[in-house]
Amino acid sequence: MTRRTQQAADARNGLPGALIPPAVGAARAVPRRRRTFDDEARFGLLLTGPSLLVLAVVSTLPLVFLVAVTFFRIELTRPWATGFAGLTNYTAMLTDPRFWHSLRVTAVYTVTSVALQVVLGLAFALALAGEMRGRNVLRTAVLLPMVLAPVVVGLVWRTLLLTPRYGLLDYLATVLGIGSHSWLGDPTLALGAVIVLHTWQWTPFAFLVFTASLAALPVEPFEAALLDRATAWQRFRYITLPLMRPAIVTVVIIRTIVALRAFDAIYAATGGGPGTATEILNLYAYRVAFNALNLGYGATLTVTLLLVTAAMTVLFGRLRAAVESPA
Amino acid sequence: MSPLRLPRAQSARSLGLRRLARHLPRYAALLAAIGIWAVPVLWVLATSLKARTDIFTIPPRLWFAPTLEHYRTALGTVDVSRSIVNSALVGTLTMALTLLVSVPAGYAYARVRFPYREPLFFYTLFTQMAPPVGFLIPFFLALSRLRLLDTHVGILLIYLTVTLPFAVWLVTTYFLDVPRELEEAALVDGCSRLTAFLRVVLPQAYGGIAVTAILSFINAWNEFVYASVLTGARVRMAPVAIFGFLTTEETLWGPFAATAVMIMGPVIVVAFVMQRHIVRGLTLGALR
Numbered sequence: 001m002t003r004r005t006q007q008a009a010d011a012r013n014g015l016p017g018a019l020i021p022p023a024v025g026a027a028r029a030v031p032r033r034r035r036t037f038d039d040e041a042r043f044g045l046l047l048t049g050p051s052l053l054v055l056a057v058v059s060t061l062p063l064v065f066l067v068a069v070t071f072f073r074i075e076l077t078r079p080w081a082t083g084f085a086g087l088t089n090y091t092a093m094l095t096d097p098r099f100w101h102s103l104r105v106t107a108v109y110t111v112t113s114v115a116l117q118v119v120l121g122l123a124f125a126l127a128l129a130g131e132m133r134g135r136n137v138l139r140t141a142v143l144l145p146m147v148l149a150p151v152v153v154g155l156v157w158r159t160l161l162l163t164p165r166y167g168l169l170d171y172l173a174t175v176l177g178i179g180s181h182s183w184l185g186d187p188t189l190a191l192g193a194v195i196v197l198h199t200w201q202w203t204p205f206a207f208l209v210f211t212a213s214l215a216a217l218p219v220e221p222f223e224a225a226l227l228d229r230a231t232a233w234q235r236f237r238y239i240t241l242p243l244m245r246p247a248i249v250t251v252v253i254i255r256t257i258v259a260l261r262a263f264d265a266i267y268a269a270t271g272g273g274p275g276t277a278t279e280i281l282n283l284y285a286y287r288v289a290f291n292a293l294n295l296g297y298g299a300t301l302t303v304t305l306l307l308v309t310a311a312m313t314v315l316f317g318r319l320r321a322a323v324e325s326p327a
Numbered sequence: 328m329s330p331l332r333l334p335r336a337q338s339a340r341s342l343g344l345r346r347l348a349r350h351l352p353r354y355a356a357l358l359a360a361i362g363i364w365a366v367p368v369l370w371v372l373a374t375s376l377k378a379r380t381d382i383f384t385i386p387p388r389l390w391f392a393p394t395l396e397h398y399r400t401a402l403g404t405v406d407v408s409r410s411i412v413n414s415a416l417v418g419t420l421t422m423a424l425t426l427l428v429s430v431p432a433g434y435a436y437a438r439v440r441f442p443y444r445e446p447l448f449f450y451t452l453f454t455q456m457a458p459p460v461g462f463l464i465p466f467f468l469a470l471s472r473l474r475l476l477d478t479h480v481g482i483l484l485i486y487l488t489v490t491l492p493f494a495v496w497l498v499t500t501y502f503l504d505v506p507r508e509l510e511e512a513a514l515v516d517g518c519s520r521l522t523a524f525l526r527v528v529l530p531q532a533y534g535g536i537a538v539t540a541i542l543s544f545i546n547a548w549n550e551f552v553y554a555s556v557l558t559g560a561r562v563r564m565a566p567v568a569i570f571g572f573l574t575t576e577e578t579l580w581g582p583f584a585a586t587a588v589m590i591m592g593p594v595i596v597v598a599f600v601m602q603r604h605i606v607r608g609l610t611l612g613a614l615r
Contacts, residue, residue: 040439205610310456
């Protein structure tokens with residue numbers, strides 16, 4: 001992974017400290033013939049104008065509005081009670097046990113599923129590195145989950161795969177002696193089940209990235225290691241892993257940010273239930289805003305999630321800097 | 328040959344068996360991977376083609392007489408057939424608008440020098456971080472004020488937030504890959520800036536633009552959160568309509584699976600045909 005890919009990755013995730021890929025940053029203008037800077041500038045703004053206008057209207061304005069809503073009391077069930085609330089929504093949140101619970105669920109869901117994706121993705125990438133028959137079939141297979149609608153994936157798992165007695169996976173569990181369970185209906189199992197679901201859908205991402213970066217590793221260190229009679233484990237531990245570190249860090253960052261925003265698949269599979277067993281922060285906010293119709297408090301919860309995501313992003317930016325410049 | 332597996336000197340005789348022994352674990356891993364990721368998807372297809380009696384047999388039946396009855400049932404449900412048309416229509420329009428706006432912008436970020444270029448590029452990327460659930464609240468209030476709730480125009484506008492930032496970014500990376508010399512040569516030959524872009528640069532980036540188009544369509548086609556709240560009975564979207572088969576009173580697995588196949592099918596076909604290119608689009612940000 002070069003610096004440039006790194007920066008592209010940063011840019012993709014809006015990481016601080018990221019730069020525009022040098023090619024963007026250092027773009028020399030194409031030689032200009034009798035052209036003033038004004039023309040060039042006007043041309044650029046003309047081309048980017050429409051996109052910036054659209055984003056300002058449908059993205060930035062709503063964000064400002066969302067933050068503003070958090071300072072108001074807006075309950076559609078009690079329209080007469082609408083009014084300025086100051087920081088009441090925020091103070092209410094800090095003493096809301098369900099908020100803290102959803103934060104814990106979000107943390108468990110994110111950390112576990114990202115760790116599983118990285119470990120499984122790396123294991124499969126290592127096992128399947130290099131040329132082999134069936135590579136195209138493999139590529140198609142791992143591509144499938146990534147392009148499917150997460151909401152449909154969640155519904156499919158809830159019904160065809162995990163239904164007790166009739167679901168395919170439940171049947172396999174019975175055959176393997178694990179026994180039939182109400183995977184999504186049992187509070188102790190449900191969170192694990194949605195984590196497995198998320199991991200199933202997104203491990204292919206890690207697999208594809210690791211496969212590409214393995215293929216780009218330099219050959220020399222491995223040749224030297226073979227001459228030195230290093231065991232396979234030593235080669236992995238002291239050569240492959242250190243060389244893969246930047247790729248691993250990148251995958252962890254991207255997948256963490258995406259996992260924090262997860263919604264569709266869990267909503268479809270459990271709706272946050274049973275009870276609040278799988279209620280991640282995003283789902284709690286949704287329930288507050290669109291089931292209880294308490295928009296002010298719902299907005300406060302989502303702004304909090306946005307802040308958590310931003311904080312993680314900053315943290316990752318520092319972590320990456322540490323990885324990139326070995327002390 | 329990957330650097331992990333360097334050839335060792337071997338006598339020709341023992342080669343066959345040795346090779347088999349050494350490759351066995353790899354092929355086991357290959358089968359495991361294909362099984363883990365393809366079987367659940369194929370299972371949905373199988374279920375959609377099974378007669379009702381075949382769906383609920385234990386052990387699950389692998390061999391059955393296929394039937395199209397569930398597709399007839401699903402498409403006979405007005406809500407489902409209309410929602411698929413809606414999703415296709417809105418998806419296509421979203422894709423067209425996204426391209427119209429993102430292609431010029433991507434070219435400008437890649438090639439044109441204009442003030443505040445970098446901050447503006449970053450701003451575009453930042454708009455992607457917004458959690459949809461949070462945006463639902465302002466969108467809901469704004470669309471209801473504008474009388475655009477449950478309309479094609481309303482959801483189309485909202486879907487641009489889903490597709491646009493990613494598209495601008497993707498297109499920019501594709502334009503950066505176009506050799507600068509081509510453009511310079513065109514300018515020397517007397518093309519104007521615009522003609523050089525249209526005649527020389529754009530054709531070079533067609534492949535990348537096609538990938539951007541497809542991924543934009545897929546993003547809109549698969550979107551659920553906005554569709555579930557901002558559209559209702561009039562302009563139902565396919566990912567919302569499919570819930571209709573899974574009510575608390577009964578779960579109609581057959582029609583549900585058929586609808587799932589209709590939602591997943593087009594995307595799978597396209598992904599299959601363009602897999603090499605799509606991999607790049609999907610893993611963008613992790614590799615260039």
